[in-house]
Amino acid sequence: MQLRYAATSPFVRKVMVIAIETGLVDRIETIAAPGSPLKPNRDGPAAAPLAKIPALLTDEGELLYDSPVICEYLDGLHDGARFFPRGKGRWQALRRQALGDGILDAAITVRYEMTLRPAELQWRDWCDAQAGKWRAALDALEAERLDDGFDIGHVTLACTLGYLDFRFPDEAWREARPRLAAWYESVAQRPSLLQTRPPG
Template sequence: MMILRSSPPSPFGRKIKIAAALAGLRGKIEVVMADTTDPADVLRSQNPLGKIPVLILEDGTTLYDSRVILEYLDWLAGGNLLIPAEPKARFAALTQAALADGILDAAILQIYEERFRTPERREPKWIDYQSEKVARALAIFDAAPPAGHRDVAHIGLACALGYLDLRFGGKWRDSYKTLVPWLAAFEAEVPAFAATRFVA
């Protein structure tokens, strides 16, 4: 059995859990908790960056990060399931997935600014810079959210919106009206989304 090192609040780990469910591979993966802040956790030997998720294959090979793991799961499931095979659709989906990952990266940096810096050391300009990235990306998605077969782009955007709900109180919902029903439809169609929700 493969092992997924992750933690419940991780949106990148959530991406892999949802992808595995959509690919019919969830039963072949054991999820094992990882603590990125603990130097004694073997995570740092599994991924020298000390980041999650990490997928450990049955032969001991480790794969990281979520983009690579998701591509591996697509390959394992026969391809053209999580990532379209046709070139135009493939690169459109991967570009949207990268934009969704960018939302997560910028959102997490805002959380880290508050988590690791005392109030007097926080940099408002840096927080605004990251917040503006999120706003621009959400505007793009609000104008044209991923459509059709649920793939890497859908998974990425759903996890990004879920993370904004978790860490930012769902404030995005007031400004991006197309994305609210889009996420509701994704949740209704993909049970793994609700099953992987983390409540702080």
Template sequence: MKLYGSLTSPYVRKVRVLVREKNLACEFILADAWAADSPIPPLNPLGKVPALVLDNGEVLFDSPVIVEYLDSLKAPPLLPASGEARWQALRWQALADGVLDAVVSRLLESRRPAAQQSAETIPRQEAKIARALEYADHHLSNGPWLMSDRFTVADLAVAVALEYIDFRYPHDWRGRHPRLGEWCAGIGARPAFVETRPPGMEQK
């Protein structure tokens, strides 16, 4: 298998963390989705990373799809197969992906010329992120994992999202949510997270 993506995309990082956690054979190929000669559009008509080329030549895209496919290849599963636990894990993943979307939207707006920036976009995205942090903090368990008694896709997705806040929207969210910050530090110490941090990510 071949995974196409960038070092700074949090959506790609989610997949890379899972590949490392499950010790899967998957070649990582750096690809810039914005480059004129990018290999991404022929693989994903939406022109986004990550894109996963399977051994049979088929291509999967969108990080939740890729994560679920790769998770199915090797036990133990990080995403529960059915029941209440599955919906809880998917809800956590949806929260985390929403945070990523908000951080990316805020970043892109902030890079526009000041005269062209929307007065509403950045505050709106920051409010989404703040509410998501409140939710995560309120629903945090007393143990090292967000749910059950082991590391799951919920932990993976949320920790990637929190560290992406540090990377692209650094602010003192830990001062408001110290327990969540401590939880993130614990997950972030796992080798899969350490080895996939993008160049320049601030360490907290």
């Protein structure tokens, strides 16, 4: 399998965490393909129409994209415990994945605004509104019990919090959210998360 990859992408990180946790990582060849909305990159193997990463070319030649799709595909290739539960817990796992992905979408949009758009065109109110979304989502997570396993919801949330630390180090999200912070400190010690930490 070939995976379009960047070590800084939290969506790629989700895929790599699942690949490590399921023992599939050695079957995946990573293709460096940094993503930028201003320079859509469709060169090389496993390029997807939206030019986003991750994208996975399976051994059967099928192109898959969007991290939830790729993660669920990988989860069907191993015999261990499922990261996408079938029965009880499925909707909670998918909802948590959606919440983490939504936080990432808001955060990445703000990062693009602040790094790609010329300073005089940056829209502060809009960035603040996006930050308001991810803060409300973090507040909702503080009210949840997350120490109930390790499925795709937990994987996504761990990668999400790691991304906030990586790209928004001044966010101080832990201050008013001690339970979420404690959960993250413990889950971040898993080898799959340690091995996929963003550079720097």
